[in-house]
């Protein structure tokens with residue numbers, strides 16, 4: 001790891017930090033980074049900013065991260081910028097669209113295993129031969145058939161095809177269902193709190209909000 005050459009002057013962390021902050025602020029006004037953040041998250045975007053600023057300053061991005069990890073104020077300033085980027089409305093919309101597509105894919109694969117009905121071509125085309133073989137075996141054996149789950153999966157697929165705008169909204173309280181929940185339960189009809197109410201399970205602490213956890 002390089003933290004500037006041993007003979008050279010020590011890294012000017014304050015200047016580097018200010019450059020990082022202003023580069024992150026400038027991103028908010030552009031859209032070039034949004035597609036990347038929507039598909040693979042904010043981390044690669046942040047890493048590119050680190051490279052951009054740290055490279056010319058001849059410090060390694062890791063050294064900068066280590067420095068601000070020890071400095072609560074600096075760390076918080078960076079986290080605020082990253083959180084603000086994550087809340088960018090275009091990014092939020094794109095993430096939800098990507099999530100809907102992903103959920104639709106998952107649901108069709110699950111539907112195949114549950115019902116034996118082959119998924120549509122756009123789903124099948126993304127599955128490699130080994131996986132297809134495994135899925136075929138599971139679908140034909142019928143071992144995974146689940147009369148409770150199948151109608152819920154069919155209902156979610158129908159919703160995605162006919163009224164995609166309401167997919168991912170809680171049917172009971174109309175709140176947006178957390179992406180993390182939809183990734184685990186793509187057929188979810190309601191948010192975790194309403195699901196507990198439906199099942200008569202006592203309420204728990206509120207779900208944690210999604211935060212940028214880079215550090």
Ligand SMILES: [Zn+2]
Nearest residue numbers: 170173191194
């Ligand atoms: Zn709800």
